[in-house]
């Protein structure tokens with residue numbers, strides 16, 4: 001495996017040996033990709049924490065104008081396994097991930113673990129997720145969020161609606177959570193899906209990626225992963241806008257339902273093959 005566990009000492013990660021995979025014929029190479037838009041102080045801490053467990057770690061600064069990219073530049077200057085990519089203007093989470101994916105593809109990476117910049121995701125689980133991806137490089141490894149009391153009830157309930165639709169759209173093929181952003185994706189498959197349509201560039205990325213990859217036959221493997229909501233005092237920051245982003249998600253499910261209807265015979269046939 002190229003790309004490898006960090007050494008639990010920031011900035012001192014070690015790269016493990018390459019592992020050729022029979023399943024894909026390609027060497028499994030993975031990195032951690034963190035899209036960041038105005039993430040405040042948390043993004044630096046998130047990168048340092050992720051780098052304790054993996055290298056390389058790449059950050060896509062999505063047109064941030066809050067100065068949060070400055071400490072990242074310093075980190076990257078001191079450690080070649082940390083890399084900062086920049087978009088000149090804000091383009092949305094999906095567009096930021098896609099920018100990082102294209103660069104990862106150019107550098108020969110087969111898998112990326114995407115995680116949020118805002119300290120909500122469990123960096124300590126990165127090695128486990130990477131191991132699962134390496135064991136089945138054709139699958140996607142999806143975090144199944146385990147919320148604590150810090151999670152706003154409205155958000156927890158709201159995601160059940162999106163999850164229900166995503167499960168219908170994939171004929172209950174195993175997407176436990178459609179929205180959680182802590183995941184390992186096969187790079188080539190996700191880029192193919194994203195290049196085939198002009199959606200998935202903003203907050204509609206996570207759910208649409210899971211559904212479209214499942215349609216493509218990428219098997220979801222779901223793993224429980226804790227998700228924290230940090231308080232304002234802790235620097236907690238969210239760009240989720242209830243009206244704008246719920247409208248975006250509703251439009252997304254509308255077009256995914258259209259895609260679902262077209263694919264229904266294929267999904268039923270696939271289901272029957274699995275049962276038979």
Ligand SMILES: Nc1nc2c(ncn2[C@@H]2O[C@H](COP(=O)(O)OP(=O)(O)OP(=O)(O)O)[C@@H](O)[C@H]2O)c(=O)[nH]1
Pocket residue numbers: 034035036037038039062090091092093096115116117118120155181203237238239240
């Ligand atoms: N919302 C948003 N996030 C972006 C954008 N570009 C990059 N991101 C990153 O995408 C990740 C998710 O953004 P959040 O606003 O926290 O969305 P979320 O985690 O689903 O929402 P919460 O559950 O409220 O935290 C963070 O790492 C952001 O920095 C963007 O244009 N909008």
Ligand SMILES: [Mg+2]
Pocket residue numbers: 116118120237238
């Ligand atoms: Mg968040």
